[in-house]
Amino acid sequence: MLQQRTIKSTTQAVGVGLHSGERVEITLRPAPANTGIVFRRVDIVGAEDIPVRANMVSDTRMASTISSSNAKVQTIEHLMSACAGLGIDNLIVDINAEEVPILDGSASAFVFLLQSAGLELQNAARRFVRVTKPVEVRLGEGKQLKWARFDPLHGYTLKFEIEFGHPAVDGTGQAVTFDYGSGRYSRDIARARTFGFTKDFEMLRNNGLALGGGLDNAIVMDDDKVLNLDGLRYDAEFARHKILDAMGDLYVLGNPLLAAYSAFRSGHAMNNQLLRALLDRPDAWEYVTFERAADAPAGFAELPQAW
Ligand SMILES: [Zn+2]
16 A cells, blocks of 8 residues: 655754744644644644645735634745655644744755654555646736646656746756656755845835845845855756745645646746646546555655655
8 A cells, every 4th residue: 555654753943934034933743644734833822723725725925825714824835845745644733933934945954854753654545636637727828928737647747837037047947847756856856945036025025025035045136147156056946946836835735646737937826726726626636545556656655765
């Protein structure tokens, strides 16, 4: 059987929120089979648990936020991406502020934390959402066009293409394809950092956003170049980060996907619209488990490679 996964032991991290600039502590705890990923605001008395589901996503401006009736957590996508990349099904996330810490702007610190805690196989089958018919969302035309879609696949691949019309971005690869079954998430995707432009910073700050953002947790660009002195971590780091984000955004489904995802200029909002479009089409997907791990797509049964 292809089994569900949690972590072996509890682990902790401290950092600041990218948008709030607030200091925040998170504790990642093992959880029983079929729990899913659950956020718990430990700083609010009587806060309702927030299970990660597509319909719990309440805000997708600049970051993905999930809410219960009386609590919310924002900027969950990089932690969710690490969980998707390592195939973690069940996890309790205690958090003492409104925003997940940005750490170095990528998912690598979360991967390191989860790997250090150790992955534990559980006595229950992983339940996948298998896409059986194409589903697409599309917005705008010409230079405003953006789209995202799922196509059926016995596996999980993501293809992302960006177009910023910025010399520093255009100088690197604009399109990246990643195959989850390769087991190379930690190495090829997890270290790609979030990015921003100095011309947007003032507007963001005036709106109370990006207060914790800077050169140590983002790639920052002026009108024509990258300002980080140590440059980029990857060829196509920008497009790779969009795949990192998409993996996190799509993992709020609550189940791992079997699908080919492809997108052009998509973002948190459109990725969530795509999930909702899929859920609105019960004829376009089904749940599947693999009683024999050998029937799962190549690479899915193995524990992911570290670095
Ligand atoms: Zn991101």
